Amino acid sequence: MPSDLYAVADFCLIPMGTGESSVAEYIAECQRVLEKSGLTFKIFHFGYGTNLEGPWSEVSQAIHDCHTAVHRKGAPRVATDIRIGTRVDRDTPVGDGNDHKVKRVEEILARERAAASGIFVA
Amino acid sequence: MPSDLYAVADFCLIPMGTGESSVAEYIAECQRVLEKSGLTFKIFHFGYGTNLEGPWSEVSQAIHDCHTAVHRKGAPRVATDIRIGTRVDRDTPVGDGNDHKVKRVEEILARERAAASGIFVA
Amino acid sequence: MPSDLYAVADFCLIPMGTGESSVAEYIAECQRVLEKSGLTFKIFHFGYGTNLEGPWSEVSQAIHDCHTAVHRKGAPRVATDIRIGTRVDRDTPVGDGNDHKVKRVEEILARERAAASGIFVA
Amino acid sequence: MPSDLYAVADFCLIPMGTGESSVAEYIAECQRVLEKSGLTFKIFHFGYGTNLEGPWSEVSQAIHDCHTAVHRKGAPRVATDIRIGTRVDRDTPVGDGNDHKVKRVEEILARERAAASGIFVA
Numbered sequence A, B, C, D: 001m002p003s004d005l006y007a008v009a010d011f012c013l014i015p016m017g018t019g020e021s022s023v024a025e026y027i028a029e030c031q032r033v034l035e036k037s038g039l040t041f042k043i044f045h046f047g048y049g050t051n052l053e054g055p056w057s058e059v060s061q062a063i064h065d066c067h068t069a070v071h072r073k074g075a076p077r078v079a080t081d082i083r084i085g086t087r088v089d090r091d092t093p094v095g096d097g098n099d100h101k102v103k104r105v106e107e108i109l110a111r112e113r114a115a116a117s118g119i120f121v122a
Helices: A024-037 A056-072 A097-116 B024-037 B056-072 B097-116 C024-037 C056-072 C097-117 D024-037 D056-072 D097-117
Strands: A006-016 A040-043 A050-055 A077-087 B006-016 B040-043 B050-055 B077-087 C006-016 C040-043 C050-055 C077-087 D006-016 D040-043 D050-055 D077-087
Touching: A006 A024, A006 A056, A006 C006, A024 A040, A024 A050, A024 A056, A050 A056, A056 A077, A056 D056, A056 D077, A077 B077, A077 D056, B006 B024, B006 B056, B006 D006, B024 B040, B024 B050, B024 B056, B050 B056, B056 B077, B056 C056, B056 C077, B077 C056, C006 C024, C006 C056, C024 C040, C024 C050, C024 C056, C050 C056, C056 C077, C077 D077, D006 D024, D006 D056, D024 D040, D024 D050, D024 D056, D050 D056, D056 D077
Parallel strands: none
Antiparallel strands: A006 A050, A006 A077, A040 A050, A077 D077, B006 B050, B006 B077, B040 B050, B077 C077, C006 C050, C006 C077, C040 C050, D006 D050, D006 D077, D040 D050
């Protein structure tokens, strides 16, 4: 097992005590931090959650740095919810942890639809 | 305030005690449930999280029904993490709660890039 | 399987856009809502998370009503993270879902410590 | 701002693919890891969530080490939900971040009850 597990994460950061209900400016600030981190990430496409993956320590550091950036921008408190997963049963292709999962679900549903329509899918 | 608040949610469901580390079959099961719910949803594109929005009670019922479906498929336990938000400061266009948020972040970053390049964006 | 699954939940509610970094007043507001719900709950003892259990629909309704109360108190947006679990492999004694889990962990650790000290625990 | 923000966290770890619906053995394993970390923590008292606080990097490392321990114990996958907060508006007394929050809510409710009964509380 690697001493720094490969992590696939999804986080949702909320600036608190800012007196503005829009969080878009803060999220944009995070995006800049993540771009600098060099990690694979996809931000905010469904309203909650920025996907981020890489060695656990780097993923954690990048989220920490988002907190620092959001505090600097004026938020006295920052609360984040992180969903993070690791696995040791197969190698996760670097930067492909999340895409892989989506593909598996799509394959299952495609096979099912094909079966329903009488077409065979290997 | 409506008696059933409009909710924008993101949930991540984990079947437990199944003895298989792949969750794709179960997630596909959820997708079928969500399709029947008639709610706006986007599933699993970044590995964690299915986005779902609508009246709170319907969003909650749809997630409950995913639990029922996953139990029926054989999981003795199901654990879900739900991020759910409501707002009363503006109307959320039906089915557009999440798209709207993404657009706001993109606008901010576009404006910033434009500013950096000397182009004016209203 | 019951049509309304018994749910053991833990939620963390964050008022947004309030311009105050303390959330204590809002949490107190939630506590009043939960007291009226009649459900088993324990609030905020470790800084995050209010534990709540009961039929899924009632748990969901109670959290919804917390959102309503917090909006009424002035928060334009409210974001909540809910961890919710259901199981069909054994009956959960009403109001005892969470206590039971703690007890199991304590038993394991007690047995282990006893074993280390040479004492037998059944 | 410190380069390693002080973090107050709450995490819920789920071993996946273990074929057993009880997670108590794995949680006990985590408890041993946390005891060695030297951080302030309280485990699992409400069924979900272990509270943990300290410098962000140490909190993150401790949760990472729980994943390693749970993988070693046989879980091919581990999924964790972490709620983590930082603040820069006041010093968090070391190891007191969560207790402080509880106290604030209790003060508010006590003051309110006293007011209702006609007693004055400063």
